[in-house]
Amino acid sequence: MxxxxxxxxxxxxxxxxxxxxxxxxxxxxxxxxxxxxxxxxxxxxxxxxxxxxxxxxYRHDHAVCSSCGKLVDFDLPGTVALQRAAARASRFQAESVHLTLYGLCPDCRDSK
Ligand SMILES: [Zn+2]
Ligand SMILES: [Zn+2]
The missing domain is CATH 1.10.10.10 (Winged helix-like DNA-binding domain superfamily/Winged helix DNA-binding domain)
Incomplete structure (x- = not known):
């Protein structure tokens, strides 16, 4: 699921x-x-x-709430370019890139 x-x-x-x-x-x-x-x-x-x-x-990215710990999936267009840039910077042969965004989810942001 x-x-x-x-x-x-x-x-x-x-x-x-x-x-x-x-x-x-x-x-x-x-x-x-x-x-x-x-x-x-x-x-x-x-x-x-x-x-x-x-x-x-399948490739997708995650956002984790630093306050309540909620974790959501999202797809970010542009990660192919990011992967290429990361491969160049690290001189690794790229297989995958996975982004985890840390911050406040909408619920926690609204309650601040
Ligand atoms: Zn939250
Ligand atoms: Zn996921």
Whole structure:
């Protein structure tokens, strides 16, 4: 589902409903395996909040609210150019670029 970006703990709680004997380490290792295989993505969160996982592997970017922790998907036109510029600057061969925007979501911004 597009709007889902669960933490490892949330994935674990869901897995436990179906497999009561499963351990957190098993879930965590599976997430790492899926990530290494390119089947899911890990998104580093802001500050102390835990990483989230994303099963949508088509290219898209994320915005994370630094106040409430809300995470939304968005697509930014122009990331192809950004990727080329990043590749030039780092002298890496570019495979993908992922942008994470940190800031206040509209709800938090309005309540300030
Ligand atoms: Zn917020
Ligand atoms: Zn996402």
């Amino acid at each position: 597009r709007d889902e970006h669960p933490t490892a703990t949330e994935v674990f709680e869901r897995a436990k409903e179906k497999m009561p004997g499963i351990s957190f380490a098993t879930v965590y290792n599976s997430l790492r395996y899926l990530k290494d295989a390119g089947l899911i993505r890990e998104i580093a969160s802001f500050g102390k909040s835990p990483s989230r996982y994303d099963s949508e592997t």
